[in-house]
Amino acid sequence: MQLLPEGFNYPSPMLVFTFVMLSYFIVTAGIAYDIINEPPAVGGVPDPVTGRIKPQAFMPYRINGQYIMEGxxxxxxxxxxxVGLVLLAQAQERGRDKMTRGLCRALGAALSIISFATCMSFIRIKMPGYMR
Known part of the structure; x- marks a missing residue:
């Protein structure tokens, strides 16, 4: 019994990975929220000294709302x-040479740590009293 029609090939693993990461980005960025609610790209807050409007990328104290750039x-x-976690997993494969494994380890660890630190700073902007 043949499961695939004639002439059909499976997509390459890198193409599948690209689609998975793209869909992950779309979900975590809140694209559906942006389409449904149509928030502004950035907000504005008046400067207490000059009275001018300063751009504001994050909506502080609002857990259930976001600007487009924030998402x-x-x-x-x-x-x-x-991607950093995927690189750390790739660094564990025995078939790769030592330099590639070291590069995957270093880049994966750097991406994971930078991502964690940045996301924690975003959370502290949204919820100033969280985890203090």
């Missing part, structure tokens, strides 16, 4: 953290 930044760093 895209958060989604990008979540995705970079995921």
């Amino acid at each position: 895209l930044c958060g989604g990008m760093f979540y995705t970079l953290g995921g």
Whole structure:
């Protein structure tokens, strides 16, 4: 019994990985929220000294709301953290040479740590009293 039609080939693993990471970015960036609620790209807050409006990328104290740029930044760093974890997993393969494994380890650890630190700073902007 043949499961695939004639002439059909499975997609390459890298293509599948690309689609999975793209869908992960779309979900974590809140694209559906942005389409449904149509928030502004960035906000504005008046400067107490000059009275001028300063751009504001994050909506502080609002857990259930976001600006478009806030969602895209958060989604990008979540995705970079995921790529870092994938690189750390790739560094464990025995078939790779030593230099490639070391590069995967270093880059994966750096991406994971940078992503974690940035996402924690985003959380502290959204919820100033959280985990203190």
